Amino acid sequence: MRNNGDEKVIKENTNIALDNSHITKKGALSICNVTKIYDPEGVHVIALEDCSLDIKAGEFVAVVGPSGCGKTTLLNIIAGFDSLTHGEIYLDNELLAAPGVKPKPGPDRVVVFQHGALFPWKTVLDNVIYGPVIQKKMSRDEAIEIARDKLSRLGLKEIENVYPGQLSSGMQRRVEIVRALINNPLVLLLDEPFRGMDSVTKSASHEALLELYDIFHKTIYFITHDLEEAIFLSDTVVVMTTRPGKIRMTIKVDLPRPRDYRMLSTPRFLELKETAKDAVHEEALKAFQRGERELA
Amino acid sequence: MNIYFVLPLFVILSFIFFIFYRQQKRLAHYSGISTLSQIKKTLTSQRFWLVILGFVLTIGFWYAAVYWLPFDAFHRLPGPDEVVIEWLSRDPYYGISIYTKEYYVHILYSTYRATVSFLLATILGVPFGLLMGWSRRFYEYSFPLVEMIRPIPPLAWVPLSILMLPGVEPAVIFVTFLVAFFVTTLNTLLGVQSIDQAYFRAALCLGASSKEILYDVVIPGSLPYIFTGLQISMGAAWFSLVAGEMIAAQYGLGYLIWQGYSLVKYPTIIIGMVTLGFIGYGSSAVIRYVGKRLMAWREQELGGLGVTYEE
Amino acid sequence: MSKTNISKDNSVANMFVKKEISFGKRLQKKLFNRTNINGTIAILGFFLIWHLLVVLRMPFMKHIPTPVTVLETFINLVTKKVYWVSLWFSTKRVFYGFVAAQVLGIPLGLAMGWSRKFKYLSFPVFEVLRPIPPLAWVPVSILFWPTNELSIAFITFIGAFFTIVLNVLRGVSSIDKELYRSALSLGAKPQHIFRKIILPASIPSIATGMMVGIGITWNVVIAAEMIAGDKGIGRLTWEGYLAGDTPTIIVGMISIGFAGWLSSGIVKIISDRMMPWRKLF
Numbered sequence: 001m002r003n004n005g006d007e008k009v010i011k012e013n014t015n016i017a018l019d020n021s022h023i024t025k026k027g028a029l030s031i032c033n034v035t036k037i038y039d040p041e042g043v044h045v046i047a048l049e050d051c052s053l054d055i056k057a058g059e060f061v062a063v064v065g066p067s068g069c070g071k072t073t074l075l076n077i078i079a080g081f082d083s084l085t086h087g088e089i090y091l092d093n094e095l096l097a098a099p100g101v102k103p104k105p106g107p108d109r110v111v112v113f114q115h116g117a118l119f120p121w122k123t124v125l126d127n128v129i130y131g132p133v134i135q136k137k138m139s140r141d142e143a144i145e146i147a148r149d150k151l152s153r154l155g156l157k158e159i160e161n162v163y164p165g166q167l168s169s170g171m172q173r174r175v176e177i178v179r180a181l182i183n184n185p186l187v188l189l190l191d192e193p194f195r196g197m198d199s200v201t202k203s204a205s206h207e208a209l210l211e212l213y214d215i216f217h218k219t220i221y222f223i224t225h226d227l228e229e230a231i232f233l234s235d236t237v238v239v240m241t242t243r244p245g246k247i248r249m250t251i252k253v254d255l256p257r258p259r260d261y262r263m264l265s266t267p268r269f270l271e272l273k274e275t276a277k278d279a280v281h282e283e284a285l286k287a288f289q290r291g292e293r294e295l296a
Numbered sequence: 297m298n299i300y301f302v303l304p305l306f307v308i309l310s311f312i313f314f315i316f317y318r319q320q321k322r323l324a325h326y327s328g329i330s331t332l333s334q335i336k337k338t339l340t341s342q343r344f345w346l347v348i349l350g351f352v353l354t355i356g357f358w359y360a361a362v363y364w365l366p367f368d369a370f371h372r373l374p375g376p377d378e379v380v381i382e383w384l385s386r387d388p389y390y391g392i393s394i395y396t397k398e399y400y401v402h403i404l405y406s407t408y409r410a411t412v413s414f415l416l417a418t419i420l421g422v423p424f425g426l427l428m429g430w431s432r433r434f435y436e437y438s439f440p441l442v443e444m445i446r447p448i449p450p451l452a453w454v455p456l457s458i459l460m461l462p463g464v465e466p467a468v469i470f471v472t473f474l475v476a477f478f479v480t481t482l483n484t485l486l487g488v489q490s491i492d493q494a495y496f497r498a499a500l501c502l503g504a505s506s507k508e509i510l511y512d513v514v515i516p517g518s519l520p521y522i523f524t525g526l527q528i529s530m531g532a533a534w535f536s537l538v539a540g541e542m543i544a545a546q547y548g549l550g551y552l553i554w555q556g557y558s559l560v561k562y563p564t565i566i567i568g569m570v571t572l573g574f575i576g577y578g579s580s581a582v583i584r585y586v587g588k589r590l591m592a593w594r595e596q597e598l599g600g601l602g603v604t605y606e607e
Numbered sequence: 608m609s610k611t612n613i614s615k616d617n618s619v620a621n622m623f624v625k626k627e628i629s630f631g632k633r634l635q636k637k638l639f640n641r642t643n644i645n646g647t648i649a650i651l652g653f654f655l656i657w658h659l660l661v662v663l664r665m666p667f668m669k670h671i672p673t674p675v676t677v678l679e680t681f682i683n684l685v686t687k688k689v690y691w692v693s694l695w696f697s698t699k700r701v702f703y704g705f706v707a708a709q710v711l712g713i714p715l716g717l718a719m720g721w722s723r724k725f726k727y728l729s730f731p732v733f734e735v736l737r738p739i740p741p742l743a744w745v746p747v748s749i750l751f752w753p754t755n756e757l758s759i760a761f762i763t764f765i766g767a768f769f770t771i772v773l774n775v776l777r778g779v780s781s782i783d784k785e786l787y788r789s790a791l792s793l794g795a796k797p798q799h800i801f802r803k804i805i806l807p808a809s810i811p812s813i814a815t816g817m818m819v820g821i822g823i824t825w826n827v828v829i830a831a832e833m834i835a836g837d838k839g840i841g842r843l844t845w846e847g848y849l850a851g852d853t854p855t856i857i858v859g860m861i862s863i864g865f866a867g868w869l870s871s872g873i874v875k876i877i878s879d880r881m882m883p884w885r886k887l888f
Contacts, residue, residue, distance in 0.1 A: 105501050106503060109501070116494075119513070120593050131503060134504055183502065
């Protein structure tokens with residue numbers, strides 16, 4: 001019930017907010033020949049093998065592949081949670097990751113986690129202002145003002161003093177995305193944020209994300225294993241192979257923006273889906289036959 | 297029937313009734329039932345009577361065993377009436393009742409010792425555990441030591457601590473402290489280790505330094521475990537305090553119980569035991585209350601309507 | 608563009624070939640990692656500081672022997688019969704109390720979880736008795752039981768009993784309702800539900816209760832022996848104190864710690880055996 005109401009508010013508010021003045025043309029990611037091997041002298045698991053991918057500034061890239069194909073590994077490397085064995089990653093032509101470079105997470109590449117990582121012990125508002133306040137980019141009062149503005153644009157204003165544990169998963173994810181965006185990151189990294197949601201919540205969340213993308217136009221690296229979701233949301237769909245993870249194909253999605261759910265039945269959408277379906281299915285089957293255990 | 301027997305029975309009954317009444321009232325708050333029907337509902341619920349029956353059966357068995365059953369072993373124990381009469385007597389036969397000053401001196405001594413050791417253990421144990429969870433290096437150095445010393449039961453420390461420390465009093469407190477300390481430390485460590493990796497990563501992403509991670513992730517995240525640990529630690533503190541008092545102290549409830557045995561004042565033993573039970577229960581209730589206050593976020597998550605999960 | 612595309616050279620290609628590593632080298636890696644080395648340093652440091660504190664006659668260490676003296680006493684004591692007899696007595700008491708607590712505690716916990724009525728009847732009484740520390744039962748136990756041996760075993764039993772019952776009860780009440788329903792829809796009868804669902808599903812919590820319980824029983828046995836016992840390793844330690852023989856006290860402590868650690872290990876193995884579906888490391 002609560003959700004429905006919120007979606008309407010979003011619709012009304014975002015139409016006003018579509019001035020593209022704050023769109024940044026920064027945040028281009030170059031991933032060059034990235035290889036990641038876990039425990040090279042022991043078990044020797046090749047998680048990623050020679051992946052190269054160029055993501056333009058403001059591009060929405062969705063990465064699809066079966067469980068354990070290395071899409072999260074790549075995200076962790078970009079985010080700075082993990083090192084890589086070979087290759088480089090550049091963010092706006094600056095070296096971000098390479099062998100021997102100490103991985104360092106930072107507010108220019110914010111991650112939204114699979115199961116959500118809003119701090120359960122902080123209220124929604126305190127969660128949202130956490131980034132700018134501890135980076136000392138803003139005073140607490142300034143941050144609260146901006147956070148209130150952003151939250152109210154998404155129809156989340158009423159819940160600012162509520163603890164995350166009381167929110168639906170859809171709302172939690174939206175708050176988490178706001179928490180990421182308030183840092184004005186160059187890249188937004190989304191690790192299967194809508195996994196395990198029921199289809200109604202999921203499609204509402206899709207629309208919320210698309211609205212946000214249309215407003216802020218950040219570079220987005222979006223992990224999913226739902227092909228339909230990937231095509232519906234993104235500009236580019238990257239299909240990865242099962243372990244060792246390689247990039248099998250990239251598909252440019254030329255559906256117009258802003259998008260809505262009616263596009264799910266257009267011929268172009270189905271055509272794109274058809275193109276990728278076989279590849280995704282084949283990889284999934286390979287992983288299935290190998291008995292790959294679903295890793296969270 | 298003696299007045300001393302009826303009075304406590306009445307107290308127990310009204311206590312149980314009160315607990316039920318409060319539960320019903322909380323429920324009624326959400327469903328809008330009048331006070332009278334709450335009372336009626338309590339009095340007609342099967343659960344209420346089963347609880348009372350449980351107590352009546354236990355005390356009845358105790359009475360019957362001591363006075364009627366043909367087992368010598370039971371005859372050596374004091375009966376419930378004897379204990380209650382002694383406990384409530386203005387002029388107790390064996391010297392300890394709720395009207396004597398000595399009773400409260402013993403209680404105060406034990407409570408004082410338990411509180412001091414518990415607070416010391418908390419003040420030292422929580423930071424120690426947090427540090428172990430927060431710093432990998434510190435963990436590597438300290439964990440093997442903790443694991444080496446921990447299997448030695450607290451009571452085995454009694455003789456050594458009497459020798460090491462000046463006097464019996466610090467020794468008893470030290471032993472009590474030691475148990476509580478290990479429990480608190482290890483639970484705090486467990487708490488830190490139980491925090492989802494995603495929270496650390498999220499904090500790093502948002503630009504937190506390791507000091508901020510300590511304040512904003514490690515401490516609040518491990519709070520639930522810390523409080524579980526504190527409750528266990530309180531129980532453990534009483535456990536070893538009683539033993540310590542029996543072995544080596546003067547004054548205190550453990551001492552009272554042991555003295556009751558050696559001076560053949562058997563009802564005093566039971567009075568001491570029951571008092572210990574009450575105080576032990578009360579002290580862990582206090583910790584639970586503080587924990588609830590500190591973890592409002594958790595309360596909302598678990599309870600929703602403020603109705604907490606019944607342990 | 609400051610990008611430098613590294614071409615795939617031989618060294619990269621080599622990385623994809625799994626290297627064969629000899630067993631000896633792997634063992635070496637496993638033994639001599641940072642964690643183990645730091646742990647060893649810490650323990651050696653502990654003994655060194657202990658030794659220095661005693662040798663330098665620091666405060667509080669007046670009656671404490673050096674680790675070397677303790678080791679000598681240890682070697683001396685293990686060759687004596689009284690040491691092993693003491694250990695045997697304590698172990699026996701722990702064993703009896705522990706087993707009795709399992710035998711009575713598990714069914715009681717299961718029954719409380721199985722029948723709501725029984726829980727209402729017995730749980731409040733149980734909760735009233737639980738906060739009484741086990742050692743407070745010592746005098747009553749001595750009065751009640753005819754022999755010293757039985758009264759110590761009884762106190763040990765009390766120590767483990769409450770933990771076990773509480774753990775089993777928690778285990779049973781946390782069983783997923785869907786398990787019952789799926790069993791019922793597969794045609795199970797109530798008696799099957801007890802045997803095939805409640806019993807196996809509460810095994811993990813029984814195991815937890817056992818792990819906690821064995822720790823408590825050693826604690827209780829030592830205290831009970833000091834207060835009321837003859838024989839037993841706790842008594843040996845206490846006699847060391849009475850005789851002013853500090854090395855014996857420390858040897859006693861170490862032996863108790865070791866025995867407790869060993870029995871925890873045994874209980875752990877047993878509980879792992881009970882749960883083959885749980886892969887533990």
